[in-house]
Amino acid sequence: MNNHLCHWSALTILGVTGIAILNAAPVIAETQDFEVLPPTIEISSENADVLTDVQVQATESGLVITFETTAEALPAVTTTTVGDRLIIEIPDVILSLPGENIVEVLQPTAEIESVQISPGENGGGRIVITGLTAPPMAAPQLTGEQLIVEVTPDESIAENLELVVTADATADATTNSYTVSEATTATRTDTPLAEIPQSIQVIPKAILADQGVSSLDDALRNTSGVLQNSADARGQRFVVRGFDSASVLRDGFRPTFGFSGNIGYPELANIEQVEVLKGPAAILYGVSEPGGVINLVSEKPLSEPFYEATLELGNRNQVAVGVDLSGPLNEDGNLLYRLNALYRNSDYYRNFNVDLERTFIAPTLAWQIGDRTDLDLFVEYSADQRPYDTGLVAIGDSVADIPFDRNLSQLDDINEATYWRTGYEFEHRFSDNWKVRNGFNYIAYNTIFESSFTLGFDPTTGDLDRSYIQLDQPSSTYAVQTNVVGEFSTGAVDHTVLMGVDYIHRNQSGNNLRGFGPNSSFTQNIFNPVYGTVPRPDFETQPIIRFGDTYINAVGIYLQDQMDIGDRLHLLAGLRYDTVSQRVVNPTSLAETTQNDDAFVPRLGVVYRPIEPISLYTSYSQSFAPNSGTNVDGDTLPPEAGEQFEVGVRAEALEGALVTNLAYFDIRKNNVATSDPDNIGFSINAGQQRSQGIELDVMGEILPGWKIVANYAYTDARVTANNDGQAGNRLINSPYHSANLWTTYELQTGSLKGLSFGVGVNYVGDRFGDLNNSFSLGDYFLTNAAIAYRQDNWRAALNFRNLFDVEHITGTRNNRFEVYPGEGFTLLGTLAVEF
CATH class of the missing domain: 2.40.170.20 (TonB-dependent receptor, beta-barrel domain)
Incomplete structure (x- = not known):
């Protein structure tokens, strides 16, 4: 009884502390943050201005890309459109993204399919904004120490683009964030996690890389209430919320069926993230145990090499x-x-x-x-x-x-x-x-x-x-x-x-x-x-x-x-x-x-x-x-x-x-x-x-x-x-x-x-x-x-x-x-x- 009391006391303290920290966080009205990157300090360049602290926010008219910058003026840049993509090239600058060198945000608004910020092919920086049906328009403005790029599908935005950015020398396929904003496993629609009325945990590739994980059982330690049960050579079985034989899905499809169990040991080399939906999931996936389902989401091809x-x-x-x-x-x-x-x-x-x-x-x-x-x-x-x-x-x-x-x-x-x-x-x-x-x-x-x-x-x-x-x-x-x-x-x-x-x-x-x-x-x-x-x-x-x-x-x-x-x-x-x-x-x-x-x-x-x-x-x-x-x-x-x-x-x-x-x-x-x-x-x-x-x-x-x-x-x-x-x-x-x-x-x-x-x-x-x-x-x-x-x-x-x-x-x-x-x-x- 005393052990249980200690566990409950610890849980109560942890929960109250977490809620207190969260309630202390500032609230930004009428915007939705999709990527928050900490600033990089001690970046120097003799001939180029610097852009750091990238943020992408949805607005009523489109979205805003914000950088902290050392620039005092907006240099000229080149812009091109390819299909539904607007490509902004920024020469002679340094783009500083902490730890990683590509930021990619998928479907930040209903009209914009993706935003990618990365180094340019010949140095400098590049912003690629892909519209859903047509290339969007964009215009920058320099406000104090911030460069703000306003993006809208409305052609009323001015077409003159001038920009400053910094870049590391390399490109990476993923961000280094431990959090994601959306998942499809719970609803089969692009729904923010904050609007899903069921517990769902997402384990992104950044966590797997930091932990050196190559097996699914090690990956699932990053979510509560999930344990490997049996592990004979034919396949793994997992316990979720106390129930055995949780289904392991691939991109929302089941490799096997219900009472047939799971097959093999899934490879994680091409997995972008692991999504765990807790509780019954029959509404979307049919026959399944009530503990939950595990969905392995594959990596997608990239638009940049x-x-x-x-x-x-x-x-x-x-x-x-x-x-x-x-x-x-x-x-x-x-x-x-x-x-x-x-x-x-x-x-x-x-x-x-x-x-x-x-x-x-x-x-x-x-x-x-x-x-x-x-x-x-x-x-x-x-x-x-x-x-x-x-x-x-x-x-x-x-x-x-x-x-x-x-x-x-x-x-x-x-x-x-x-x-x-x-x-x-x-x-x-x-x-x-x-x-x-x-x-x-x-x-x-x-x-x-x-x-x-x-x-x-x-x-x-x-x-x-x-x-x-x-x-x-x-x-x-x-x-x-x-x-x-x-x-x-x-x-x-x-x-x-x-x-x-x-x-x-x-x-x-x-x-x-x-x-x-x-x-x-x-x-x-x-x-x-x-x-x-x-x-x-x-x-x-x-x-x-x-x-x-x-x-x-x-x-x-x-x-x-x-x-x-x-x-x-x-x-x-x-x-x-x-x-x-x-x-x-x-x-x-x-x-x-x-x-x-x-x-x-x-x-x-x-x-x-x-x-x-x-x-x-x-x-x-x-x-x-x-x-x-x-x-x-x-x-x-x-x-x-x-x-x-x-x-x-x-x-x-x-x-x-x-x-x-x-x-x-x-x-x-x-x-x-x-x-x-x-x-x-x-x-x-x-x-x-x-x-x-x-x-x-x-x-x-x-x-x-x-x-x-x-x-x-x-x-x-x-x-x-x-x-x-x-x-x-x-x-x-x-x-x-x-x-x-x-x-x-x-x-x-x-x-x-x-x-x-x-x-x-x-x-x-x-x-x-x-x-x-x-x-x-x-x-x-x-x-x-x-x-x-x-x-x-x-x-x-x-x-x-x-x-x-x-x-x-x-x-x-x-x-x-x-x-x-x-x-x-x-x-x-x-x-x-x-x-």
């Missing part, structure tokens, strides 16, 4: 080389490309003879077909090899007391996987207010593994009875989405309406399982393992066990209305109808079993902004997922149904540079399958699970150069109704308390300008490894650190993860024989060079 090469070296013989290339393919600039490619190899962190190896390539084309029409084409391919690691085992009420790097299978157990993803995104704007989007994804995934299956375990002697098996699991997924987005007004209410339909087809071929035959069984002792006593059999001689071929078809139709009543009140209402059919064909008899489910799922939300930096919100949403098992009459059970109530406050400080989100949630998952007490061997949908808790997320820049990511989650997730003796038990791998902190500081002045230091900690409280709560996974506290140096066109960094080599368990597969230990001490050196 960008070339970067990266080299990584680390302990466990880790080496990785990668390139990121982008720019225009023609003089008109309406055909852009981007190419991400990577090769990575390292030893595994446990005792296996199989390396971790990945080859990845992802080309993308962006074609501006006309003033109102865009088409993006993409391909991704990866080939992976990794050990098939079944982890450790539990004895009694805890994980077996053996070294965490010990292999309990065979040294050459292996998983090989190939992944193809291809498709397109098409958008056509009928007018300034109406547009249609259509997207298609095709994913082919095949994994073949040779491993050791557990037949039995004697905890007294430590003997594991196992059998060699080989499993081939090919699958393919086709998905199509079409959305129409329209903006209009009814009286004092401004509407943004989304109407859409999506279709997904998944085919998983019958698993070709070989094993359990002659010369395939062996015994492994966990206290004294001996490898290779029984040679791996020729699997062609082993019996074949084929499961049924599975075909899934799902169609969803949805309608959503975002209503703005003035600047302070924002309403959200949506409704979706889903129908899902599953057909399983026996490969031998060709007999079929079918399951059909449908559901209506709503979402309602309200955001009230008493002052511009503060958003108070509440929402109600539902989820839906087909059930498993049959009742005594042979009928499939009705689908699971989740529902969430959430209230929260989102606050921005320091003109949007620091963002805080505090949320309370209550999720109930109904119709969970449980044993029929009157009919042994059958199920009824009388089970229920519930998760409630509080989450706090803080992210951004406190002072120039000082950045922070901090989060805390209190989660009480448990079984509330069940006929299997589990009522009252906590859900798998769901601790009461978890917290993460990461903070960096980069020197802003002096001879060591560009040198930065970072430190972080990860805490996960005690958890249970199965629904029976028969064994504990323990708690853990990890420490991370970094030192980096950024100069001109290169960056070097050293990242230290799990600095003190703490043994810890990340999760399980809801059984006592697959308990997954986390990585030990990891050192990673990175050198990135831009050309």
Whole structure:
């Protein structure tokens, strides 16, 4: 009780302090800040004026770009228009952007698609402003020590452009900000985060780069209430708000479907940001768990040339080389490309003879077909090899007391996987207010593994009875989405309406399982393992066990209305109808079993902004997922149904540079399958699970150069109704308390300008490894650190993860024989060079 009181006291103090800081922040009336960059000090040039402290603000007539400047007069500049772009070239100046050398703001207003501030090709500076349907107009004025560039789509602006700016010598593809202003995962529209009535956290690439992150589980430590659960070679599973199997999306598309789980280990080399939407997301994404969804948003081609090469070296013989290339393919600039490619190899962190190896390539084309029409084409391919690691085992009420790097299978157990993803995104704007989007994804995934299956375990002697098996699991997924987005007004209410339909087809071929035959069984002792006593059999001689071929078809139709009543009140209402059919064909008899489910799922939300930096919100949403098992009459059970109530406050400080989100949630998952007490061997949908808790997320820049990511989650997730003796038990791998902190500081002045230091900690409280709560996974506290140096066109960094080599368990597969230990001490050196 005292420990809980301490945790609640700490949370209260942190929350009150955060709100107090945010309320102290100044408010700028009638403007919206899109990029706030701290000033750079000690910049000198004998022959050029200097521009620093870039800000982009929306106004009623367009937008304003503001610089701090040393200029006393406005020199002449050249301007050109290419398609819908206005290009302002500023010679003989120095453009100073702290830490990075490109600032890009997407869709700052309804009429302006993007603003990019960067060095010019021959020195000096360049501002590229892209209009939605035509090139905008711009005019500068010098006011005291500020240069103000007014941008408007109205041709009444004067055409004489004179400007002063400064520039670093290089260009980078991304900003270095820890915060973003918009995300599409929550609404499938370009909605400011401050107007979304549901908790959503966005992890931009700048955070991943500073932390040296290359895996999704490490990236997700930057948001509250998300944990990796299992991590077998076929794919990761994540717990969000206490519920397992959160869907991992790619650009809003699901690589797999519902009860099929996630596939593989996603590559982050071409990911711009990771968006985590907490709570039910069925309104837009259909079948899903009620905890939330994780969306990986891909990088887009750039309008300016960008070339970067990266080299990584680390302990466990880790080496990785990668390139990121982008720019225009023609003089008109309406055909852009981007190419991400990577090769990575390292030893595994446990005792296996199989390396971790990945080859990845992802080309993308962006074609501006006309003033109102865009088409993006993409391909991704990866080939992976990794050990098939079944982890450790539990004895009694805890994980077996053996070294965490010990292999309990065979040294050459292996998983090989190939992944193809291809498709397109098409958008056509009928007018300034109406547009249609259509997207298609095709994913082919095949994994073949040779491993050791557990037949039995004697905890007294430590003997594991196992059998060699080989499993081939090919699958393919086709998905199509079409959305129409329209903006209009009814009286004092401004509407943004989304109407859409999506279709997904998944085919998983019958698993070709070989094993359990002659010369395939062996015994492994966990206290004294001996490898290779029984040679791996020729699997062609082993019996074949084929499961049924599975075909899934799902169609969803949805309608959503975002209503703005003035600047302070924002309403959200949506409704979706889903129908899902599953057909399983026996490969031998060709007999079929079918399951059909449908559901209506709503979402309602309200955001009230008493002052511009503060958003108070509440929402109600539902989820839906087909059930498993049959009742005594042979009928499939009705689908699971989740529902969430959430209230929260989102606050921005320091003109949007620091963002805080505090949320309370209550999720109930109904119709969970449980044993029929009157009919042994059958199920009824009388089970229920519930998760409630509080989450706090803080992210951004406190002072120039000082950045922070901090989060805390209190989660009480448990079984509330069940006929299997589990009522009252906590859900798998769901601790009461978890917290993460990461903070960096980069020197802003002096001879060591560009040198930065970072430190972080990860805490996960005690958890249970199965629904029976028969064994504990323990708690853990990890420490991370970094030192980096950024100069001109290169960056070097050293990242230290799990600095003190703490043994810890990340999760399980809801059984006592697959308990997954986390990585030990990891050192990673990175050198990135831009050309």
